[in-house]
Amino acid sequence: MAKRDYYEVLGVSKGASQDEIKKAYRKLAIANHPDKNPGDKAAEERFKEASEAYEILSNEQKRQAYDQYGFAGVENGGAQDYSNVYRDFSDLFGGGFGDIFGSFFGGGGGRSSHGSRGPAVGSSLRYDVEIDFKEAVFGTKVEISYSHQVHCSTCNGSGEKSGSGKKVCPTCNGVGQVRRNSGFFSIASTCPTCNGEGYIIENPCTECHGSGLMRKKQKLKVTIPAGVDTGNRISISGMGDAGPNGGPSGDLFVYVNVKPHSYFERSGNDLYCQIPISFTQAALGGDIEVMTIDDVRVKVAIPAGTQHGKVLRLRNRGVPKLRSSSDQRGDQYIKLVIETPRKLNREAKKLLNQLSEVLGENKRPEPVPFTE
């Protein structure tokens, strides 16, 4: 059977706020809870379906991935097993579900732990970019687009229609929690009328339905400085999600992942590569030209009598030091690899035979320690 769209499952629009998603899920979870519908397979299916949809849509990052790539974008998409979600009673009221159903065994009159009555800082968001090796060395600009929560422009994040004000919640009398008996337990749960806020908005803003938040698509040009490496992050303050109740926004963290280069290896700010030379070049010495990361060829002198594996250093031809105003760079190291000619024509063979006679060959070379 084809999976239903998560938004469709919860019966909310694509632009739904976290509040709307939470409310929709709570309704479905309570109505279809297996404890309430023993033996009803259809209800159980609806409960599992709703739990899965909520798990994804309540998490900004998973939701973004789902919006962009569908089920394929969501880690463990449908593979995760939700059949155990409800078996353990505490699962539903503790852990990840705690903020929906309020604290389990909550002390009388105590506020629910999330304490969302005042303004709070919004969530920070993570965005991953992949850039080329050379872009990391010299810096680049990347355009990213993502969606985040911003304060509703109509009510400035207050959630109320201008001047309408707030009043103490009649259901919980401002406590933010209600208690009810369920089976063996007396459960203190978040007041469904006011969501634990303790007050209700008499006249909610029509734009954001009282949440004070709305989703906005955002495009940003991010400057990636020269010298970044995999794992570095660029933080852009205030570009995360807006905080609830008019609170400040979290930050956006852009994490950099650098693609490998075809021949350069990087270690810190130094670059490493191998350069093959012929054994006559190694024996006689001479100049060669070596490619650098700047795409220029620089002259390198090979000393006569160079041995296989010798490493030469090209100063200041490595990676620029991150956030350094000077022209300081790391170095480029080249390892000389001596190649033995594979195909010899008659002339070359003759000359080598002559060389062999002149130099003489050692038929009993002495062993030396093994190295790579």
Ligand SMILES: [Zn+2]
């Ligand atoms: Zn509003």
Ligand SMILES: [Zn+2]
């Ligand atoms: Zn209330």
